[in-house]
Amino acid sequence: xxxxxxxxxxxxxxxxxxxxxxxxxxxxxxxxxxxxxxxxxxxxxxxxxxxxxxxxxxxxxxxxxxxxxxxxxxxxxxxxxxxxxxxxxxxxxxxxxxxxxxxxxxxxxxxxxxxxxxxxxxxxxxxxxxxxxxxxxxxxxxxxxxxxxxxxxxxxxxxxxxxxxxxxxxxxxxxxxxxxxxxxxxxxxxxxxxxxxxxxxxxxxxxxxxxxxxxxxxxxxxxxxxxxxxxxxxxxxxxxxxxxxxxxxxxxxxxxxxxxxxxxxxxxxxxxxxxxxxxxxxxxxxxxxxxxxxxxxxxxxxxxxxxxxxxxxxxxxxxxxxxxxxxxxxxxxxxxxxxxxxxxxxxxxxxxxxxxxxxxxxxxxxxxxxxxxxxxxxxxxxxxxxxxxxxxxxxxxxxxxxxxxxxxxxxxxxxxxxxxxxxxxxxxxxxxxxxxxxxxxxxxxxxxxxxxxxxxxxxxxxxxxxxxxxxxxxxxxxxxxxxxxxxxxxxxxxxxxxxxxxxxxxxxxxxxxxxxxxxxxxxxxxxxxxxxxxxxxxxxxxxxxxxxxxxxxxxxxxxxxxxxxxxxxxxxxxxxxxxxxxxxxxxxxxxxxxxxxxxxxxxxxxxxxxxxxxxxxxxxxxxxxxxxxxxxxxxxxxxxxxxxxxxxxxxxxxxxxxxxxxxxxxxxxxxxxxxxxxxxxxxxxxxxxxxxxxxxxxxxxxxxxxxxxxxxxxxxxxxxxxxxxxxxxxxxxxx
Numbered sequence: 042x043x044x045x046x047x048x049x050x051x052x053x054x055x056x057x058x059x060x061x062x063x064x065x066x067x068x069x070x071x072x073x074x075x076x077x078x079x080x081x082x083x084x085x086x087x088x089x090x091x092x093x094x095x096x097x098x099x100x101x102x103x104x105x106x107x108x109x110x111x112x113x114x115x116x117x118x119x120x121x122x123x124x125x126x127x128x129x130x131x132x133x134x135x136x137x138x139x140x141x142x143x144x145x146x147x148x149x150x151x152x153x154x155x156x157x158x159x160x161x162x163x164x165x166x167x168x169x170x171x172x173x174x175x176x177x178x179x180x181x182x183x184x185x186x187x188x189x190x191x192x193x194x195x196x197x198x199x200x201x202x203x204x205x206x207x208x209x210x211x212x213x214x215x216x217x218x219x220x221x222x223x224x225x226x227x228x229x230x231x232x233x234x235x236x237x238x239x240x241x242x243x244x245x246x247x248x249x250x251x252x253x254x255x256x257x258x259x260x261x262x263x264x265x266x267x268x269x270x271x272x273x274x275x276x277x278x279x280x281x282x283x284x285x286x287x288x289x290x291x292x293x294x295x296x297x298x299x300x301x302x303x304x305x306x307x308x309x310x311x312x313x314x315x316x317x318x319x320x321x322x323x324x325x326x327x328x329x330x331x332x333x334x335x336x337x338x339x340x341x342x343x344x345x346x347x348x349x350x351x352x353x354x355x356x357x358x359x360x361x362x363x364x365x366x367x368x369x370x371x372x373x374x375x376x377x378x379x380x381x382x383x384x385x386x387x388x389x390x391x392x393x394x395x396x397x398x399x400x401x402x403x404x405x406x407x408x409x410x411x412x413x414x415x416x417x418x419x420x421x422x423x424x425x426x427x428x429x430x431x432x433x434x435x436x437x438x439x440x441x442x443x444x445x446x447x448x449x450x451x452x453x454x455x456x457x458x459x460x461x462x463x464x465x466x467x468x469x470x471x472x473x474x475x476x477x478x479x480x481x482x483x484x485x486x487x488x489x490x491x492x493x494x495x496x497x498x499x500x501x502x503x504x505x506x507x508x509x510x511x512x513x514x515x516x517x518x519x520x521x522x523x524x525x526x527x528x529x530x531x532x533x534x535x536x537x538x539x540x541x542x543x544x545x546x547x548x549x550x551x552x553x554x555x556x557x558x559x560x561x562x563x564x565x566x567x568x569x570x571x572x573x574x575x576x577x578x579x580x581x582x583x584x585x586x587x588x589x590x591x592x593x594x595x596x597x598x599x600x601x602x603x604x605x606x607x608x609x610x611x612x613x614x615x616x617x618x619x620x621x622x623x624x625x626x627x628x629x630x631x632x633x634x635x636x637x638x639x640x641x642x643x644x645x646x647x648x649x650x651x652x653x654x655x656x657x658x659x660x661x662x663x664x665x666x667x668x669x670x671x672x673x674x675x676x677x678x679x680x681x682x683x684x685x686x687x688x689x690x691x692x693x694x695x696x697x698x699x700x701x702x703x704x705x706x707x708x709x710x711x712x713x714x715x716x717x718x719x720x721x722x723x724x725x726x727x728x729x730x731x732x733x734x735x736x737x738x739x740x741x742x743x744x745x746x747x748x749x750x751x752x753x754x755x756x757x758x759x760x761x762x763x764x765x766x767x768x769x770x771x772x773x774x775x776x
Contacts, residue, residue, distance in 0.1 A: 042565035043617045051728055052571075052587065053564060058526045059729075062664035066532065067281070067517045076281045079253040080238035080313045085278075086249070089240060090119055092157045092302040092312035093164035094294060095171050096150035096322055097142055100693030101180035101386040104144045104153065108172035112156060115170055117163030120305035123154045127301050133263030135291040136357065136389075140267070141298065146175070147355055148388045149694035150321035155298040157306045180386035182693040184328050184353045187383035191351050194382040199362025199397055206434050207375035212345035216336025220412045224333065224404035224759045226363075226743075228686035228695065229326040231393055232705050235283025237323060238313035241299035248303075249276045252296050255285045256549035257508040261542045263292045268300060279540040282550075285512040286676075287392035290551050293323050320388075320698035325686060327352045327361045327390030331404040336375075341418045341426040343373035348405065353385035361390065362397035366483045366740070367405055369628060372429035386693050392551070394676065395736035398484050399743075403680065403761060406480035406744030411757070420479055420748070421449050421458065432626045441625040441725035444656040445481060448632040451717065452479070452654040456634040465755035466773050473638035473647075474773075476753025480741035482631030482653070486723075486732040487554040488622050491562030492545035492615035495524065495570045499609075501590055501602030503528050503570075504536040509547035509559040511539055514735055515665030516555060522662060523560040523729070527567035529587030529601065545613055553629075553733025556661060561616040561727040570612035574604045616727065625725055629657040629737045633674070633745040639753045641775055644768035646750060648678055650713040651742075658723040658732035670738035671714045677742025679706040685762050 070076035124143030142151035158164035239252040265272040303310040336345035352361035364378035413423035493507040548558035575582040634652040722730035
C-alpha cells in the first residue's frame with residue numbers, strides 16, 4: 042500500500058480501540074517472569090553449552106601472541122574461538138568485522154576470544170587462563186585534545202555535515218544582542234536492564250539465533266555477511282527485549298561469537314556479555330563539544346543562529362548529529378551548522394535514545410535561556426517569537442503539523458510558570474533554593490516502509506505476524522489495538538507474533554519510528570484482509586463495515602468467523618510513503634518544565650516536579666505512551682545530573698563500567714511527573730495519523746533541569762553532568 046494522501050473513509054478513525062488507555066498485553070508475562078528473553082530460552086534448543094567472551098586488556102595496538110593451552114585443558118571446555126580460528130569475517134553494514142579483534146586491537150574490551158564449555162562457571166574459569174601478550178600503541182582518548190584535528194565527515198544518517206543559509210558571519214557580527222557560548226556533554230551508556238545475549242544453533246549450514254535485537258532485518262543481513270553465508274540461511278528470533286535505547290540496533294559480539302562458538306563446538310551455545318563488557322565492548326553515546334552563537338534584534342527576533350559540534354568515534358565512524366534540531370527548530374534568516382568528527386580509540390560511538398537531538402538540545406536550549414535573559418524577555422516568549430511553520434533552511438517545505446507554541450503556552454499554565462521569579466536565586470523554601478526551567482522538545486518523525494501478515498481463522502481470531510520488535514515500548518499492544526480496530530474485534534480475539542526474521546519485514550524499533558510505521562504496516566495488511574473477506578462473502582469491499590465481530594453492508598450482517606470456515610484467510614501488505622517526506626517536514630514537538638530545589642549549603646539538587654506537554658500526532662495508547670515519556674524524562678534527568686562515562690585517558694577505557702558506579706536515576710528520584718498529550722491527529726504522517734513519542738520525551742529535559750538550577754541559584758553550568766563540584770564554589774552566600 043502506497044500512502045500519500047489522507048484516507049477518506051479510514052476505519053482506524055472509529056477510535057473504539059485505538060487511542061484508548063490499554064494495559065499492555067505482554068504485561069502478565071513480564072511481571073510473572075515468564076516472558077522468554079534471549080538468554081532464558083532454555084526450551085529453544087537442547088544441549089546448550091555456554092560461551093564466555095574474553096575482552097582485550099588494551100585499547101589500541103595488537104596481539105603479539107595468545108596462548109590457549111591451559112584454557113583448552115580446563116574442565117568442561119569444548120572449544121575456543123579467536124580471530125585465527127574464525128578466519129576472515131565479512132564487514133556488515135555496521136562494521137561487524139570488528140566484533141572479533143585480533144591481531145589488531147581497535148578498542149578496550151574488544152572481544153578477542155570466546156571460550157565454550159559445558160557450564161557457565163567452567164567457561165568463565167577457563168577464560169581466565171587465556172594468556173595474551175600485547176604490543177600496546179599510543180591512542181587518542183580525549184575529545185578536547187583531538188578537537189583540533191577533527192575532520193569534516195561524509196554525509197550520513199544525520200544529513201550533510203554542514204549547512205548554510207544567508208550570511209551568518211555578517212548577521213551575527215551586526216546583531217545588537219549576541220551570545221557565543223560553548224557547552225559539553227559527556228559519553229553516556231545505554232545501561233539497559235537486559236544484557237546483550239544470544240543463543241546460536243546450527244542445523245547444517247543454517248543458523249538460528251535467539252537474540253536481543255531491535256532491528257531484525259538489518260541484523261539478519263549483517264550476521265549473514267559477517268559469517269559469509271546466504272541471508273536466507275539465517276533466522277533471528279527476538280520476541281522480547283529488556284530495553285535497548287539504540288544499543289541493540291545492530292549485531293554485537295554476543296551474537297557473532299555465539300554463532301562462531303556453536304560452529305566450533307558443534308553444539309548450541311549461549312553467550313551473554315557481562316555488564317563491564319557491555320559498556321566497553323558495545324556502543325555508547327559519544328561526548329560532544331558544542332559552540333552556539335545566536336544574534337538577535339532587541340525585539341527578540343533571531344537574525345543569526347550558528348551551531349557547531351565536535352564528537353569522536355573509531356576510524357570510519359559517524360559523528361553525533363547534535364546540530365540536527367538547530368536546522369529546524371527556530372526561525373532565523375542567517376544560519377549555519379557544522380559537525381566535525383575526531384578519531385578516537387574509545388569503544389564505538391553510536392545511536393542512543395534520540396541521537397543528535399538529545400545532546401544537541403542539552404546545549405541549544407540552555408543557549409536559548411541565556412539569550413532570553415540577555416534580551417530581558419521571558420524564555421517562553423523568546424521561543425514563541427522565533428517559531429516557524431516552515432523548514433527554516435527550506436522555506437518551500439512546510440511542517441505537516443507544528444504546535445510548539447501550544448505546548449509552551451499550555452505547559453506554562455499548568456506549571457504555574459507565572460509564579461516563577463525571573464531573577465535567579467530569589468526563591469527559598471527553608472534551606473533550599475527553588476527554581477523553574479523550561480525547554481522546547483523536538484524530534485523528527487521518520488517514515489519507513491513496514492510490512493505485516495494477518496491471518497483470520499474459523500474461530501474469528503486474527504493473528505498478526507511481523508518482524509517488528511518490542512523493546513519495552515508496548516508494540517504488542519498497539520499492533521493488537523490496530524488489528525482489533527480494523528477488523529471490528531475485541532483485543533482478546535487478536536494474537537500478535539513479533540521479532541522473527543521469518544515474518545514480513547517491518548520498520549523495526551528505533552528512532553521513535555516504530556509505533557507509527559509498524560501499525561501502518563499492520564493497517565495495510567488489514568485493509569487487504571478486509572477486501573478479501575468482503576469478496577468471499579459477497580459484499581462490496583468499499584461498503585463493508587467490520588464491527589462487533591460482524592461484517593455488515595446495508596441490511597446484511599455475517600459473522601467475521603464465517604468467512605474463514607474451511608480455510609484460513611491470509612493477507613500480507615506493506616506501507617510505503619513515496620516522496621511524502623520530501624513534500625512536508627514531519628516532526629514532533631513538546632515543552633518540558635522542571636522545578637528543582639538546591640540545598641543552599643551543600644548544592645545538592647532535588648528535582649521536585651516535571652511536566653511534559655507533547656504534540657506527536659494521534660496517541661495510539663495513552664497509557665503506554667505516558668510510560669514512555671516519563672521514562673524518557675527520568676533518563677533526561679540522569680543525563681543532566683549524574684550520567685557520565687569516566688575515561689581513563691592513559692589507557693583508554695570507561696572506568697565506571699557497571700551499574701554501581703555508572704549512576705542512573707529511577708522514578709523514585711522524581712516525586713511528581715505529569716504528561717499532557719495535545720489532542721491531534723496528523724493526516725499527513727500515515728493512515729494511523731500518529732507519530733513517535735518515545736524519544737521526544739528525553740529531548741530538552743537536560744536543558745530544562747539546567748535552566749531550573751540556574752533560576753534557583755544563579756549558577757550557570759554549561760558542562761554536563763551538573764554535579765556538586767560545578768555548583769559549590771559559585772553558590773550564593775548563605776544568609
